[in-house]
Amino acid sequence: MVITHHGGQCFKVTFGDLTLVFDPISKNGTLPGIRFGADIALISRNHPDMNGSSEISSGGKELFVISGPGEYERGGVTVQGFFTKSEYGLPKGETEAANTVYAVKLEGMTLVHLGALAEPALSQEAREAIDDIDILFVPVGGDGVLDAADAAKLSTILEPKIIIPMHWHGMGEPKSLEAYIKEEGGTAETVDKLTIKKKDTTDKDGAIMVLTA
Incomplete structure (x- = not known):
């Protein structure tokens, strides 16, 4: 499995002949729209920064x-x-919007993408269904999503x-990534892409991997 970051909350996950993308950025988003193909697209929040499935070639x-x-x-x-x-990118007069947290199982691994989550808690249904998480994508940027402190709380x-922290590149509060890493103890590894198999996660315990975009 290979994971790459494309800004904001957008991540491409390639495994075998399939490609999955979380929160593809549309051409009307804050960041440049995506320019790659995929087989599966997961949209957490109906906002141009996260709903660009029409930009994907298949x-x-x-x-x-x-x-949903x-x-x-x-x-x-x-x-x-x-x-x-979520409270990200709300139209004037609105106080909240729907966000979907996704738990994805593939290649014997569980990936959880929290989307534009605004509150440091999940429903009882989600907590009971999500267990033994190999990779957690967590927003850390504030500005309508979890801030550094709440992101660290939920990660724990x-x-x-x-x-894998997200919502810090091109969106979120300045220096939110640094603040999150500090909340988590100050240790993180930065990579261009993450190439990983299930066996590579067995000795990990909350290891922070920062993927450059």
Whole structure:
């Protein structure tokens, strides 16, 4: 499995012949829209910074788009989506919006992407369903999503083997990534991409991996 960061909350996950993308950025987003193909797209929040599935090429195949709570399966990938709340990019007069937290199982691993989550807690349903997290994608930028302190609090509760911070590149409060790493003890590894297998996670305990965009 290879994971790359494309700004904001957008991550491409490639495994075998399949490519999955979390929160693709649209051409109307704050950051440049994505320019790659995928088989599966997961949208956590209906906002141009995260809902750019129309920008994805699928090589003539039908793109499988997941944009809300429920259970899904495609090409050996199983997905569970759970309703949560976001405060990111709200229109004037609104106080919250729907956000979906995704738990994705593939290649014997569990990836959890928290989307534009605004509160440092998950529903009882989600907590019961999500267990033994290999990789956690957590927003750290504030500005309508978790800030550094709340992101660290939830990361501790969920006990992932590997943590990938997001919502710090091109969005979020200045120096939010540095603040999050400090909350977590000050140690992180920075890489251009993460190439990983299940066996590589067995000795990890909340290791922070910063993926450059």
